[in-house]
Amino acid sequence: MRIAITGASGFVGSALVPALRTAGHEVVRLVRSADDDGDAVGWNPATGELDTARLGVLDAVVHLAGENVAAGRWTAARRQAIADSRGPATGRLCRSLAALPVRPKVLVAASATGIYGDRGDMPLDEDSAHGSGFLAEVALAWEAGTRPAAEAGVRVVNLRIGMVLDRSGGALARLLPPFRLGLGGVLGSGRQWLGWITRHDLVRAIQAALGDERLRGPVLAVAPDAVTNRTFTKALGAALRRPTVLPVPRFALRLxxxxxxxxxxxASQRVRPTRLLATGFAFAQPTLAQALQG
Ligand SMILES: NC(=O)c1ccc[n+]([C@@H]2O[C@H](COP(=O)([O-])OP(=O)(O)OC[C@H]3O[C@@H](n4cnc5c(N)ncnc54)[C@H](OP(=O)(O)O)[C@@H]3O)[C@@H](O)[C@H]2O)c1
Structure with missing residues (x-):
């Protein structure tokens, strides 16, 4: 397949691109800056404009781009950037894809488990209602942004991604230094559930979504074993052979x-990947112990 990818330079994209190439696909990186070379094609998230002269005919698009949610405090400007780069930018991209003379057959678009808000111990899957809060609203608009593509006949998969684990980046790379110093500890009550997936399995899930016609609409990209923050903290401490006795109270986190x-x-999201499992998708790293190894 000839596959275009937005956000190709990011934590997920940088693992996805070589994996797709190894699998024999042709990858076109959709980049925001014009001064890129080689296989890159220009894309302007502010207007939705695509460099159609260089784009060629696409079989598929993977849309990962968006302002990093965890990069800094949510000032008014950052909230604006996070929101604008999700719903509105996705809508503009999808209108451009819908207007192409030959449309891609499939769009795999990132979304996030944040769409469920804060739900305590309630088991959640793709049929559960969305929640409330800033991230839930952002994710809802993000998924709605893909509608122009779906309405134009593109098979759209909205991947509701959980915390992506790989020691080279993302949340785990931030957690490793304090945990290595023995400063890791449960956050708040530690009872909040979190959905996680290794980057390796996320790349495989994206490949499954590209190829499996049964997948359409919301699809949770999380391992089958959601854990509480307490379980996660203890497992990471055990993997590093470090104590995790210092809890971080809620007020300190807020400060x-x-x-x-x-x-x-x-926020607590006890998510289960019902749709992926129904297709027979086999996780390479289904348990947290496996995910935290190495
Ligand atoms: N990592 C996680 O734990 C996690 C969890 C849930 C959901 N997700 C979602 O999955 C997607 C990929 O995650 P990631 O961890 O790879 O993210 P990332 O490392 O932050 O990369 C996102 C990429 O998006 C592009 N980008 C950055 N700011 C942008 C902006 N303001 N407007 C448009 N594009 C922008 C950049 O690529 P270019 O410079 O190449 O354009 C960047 O490399 C994101 O949308 C993220 O929200 C990630």
């Missing part, structure tokens, strides 16, 4: 991270 603490660190 450090502001509103982000409640939605990203303390």
């Amino acid at each position: 450090l991270f502001g509103a982000m603490a409640d939605e990203l660190l303390l």
Whole structure:
């Protein structure tokens, strides 16, 4: 397949691109800056404009781009950038894809488990209602942004991604230094559930979504074993052979991270990947112990 990817330079994209190439696909990186070389094609998220002269005919698009949610405190400007780069930018991209003379057959678009808000111990899957809060609203608009593509006949898969684990980046790379110093500890009550997936399995899930016609609409990209923050903390401490006895109280998290603490660190989402499992998708790293090895 000839596959275009937005956000190709990111934590997920940088693993996806070589994996797709190894599998024999042709990859076109959709980049925001014009001064790129080689296989890159220009894309302007502010207008939706694509460099159609260089784009060629696409079989598929993987849309990963978006302002990093965890990069800093959610000031008004950052909230704006996070929101604008999701729903509205996705809508513009999808209108451009719908207008292509030959449309791609499939769009795999990132979304996030944040769409469920804060739901305590309630088991959640793709049939569960969305939640409330900033991230839930952002994710809802993000998925709605793909509608122009779906309405034009493109098979759209909205991958609701959980915390992506790989030691080279993302949340785990931030957690490793304090945990290695023995400063890791449960966040708040530690009872909040979190859905996670290894980057390796996420790349495989994206490949499954590209190829499996049964997948359409919301699809949870999380391992089957959601854990509480307490279980996660203990497992990471055990993997590093370090103590995790210092809890970080809720008020301290709020002081450090502001509103982000409640939605990203303390919100509870007990998610299960019902749709992926129904297709027979086999996780290479289904348990947290496997995910935290190496
Ligand atoms: N990592 C996780 O744990 C996780 C969890 C749930 C959901 N997700 C979602 O999955 C997607 C990929 O995640 P990731 O961890 O690879 O993210 P990332 O490392 O932050 O990369 C995202 C990419 O998006 C592009 N980008 C950055 N700011 C942008 C903006 N303002 N407007 C448009 N594009 C922008 C950049 O690529 P270019 O410079 O190449 O354009 C960047 O490399 C994201 O949308 C993320 O929200 C990630």
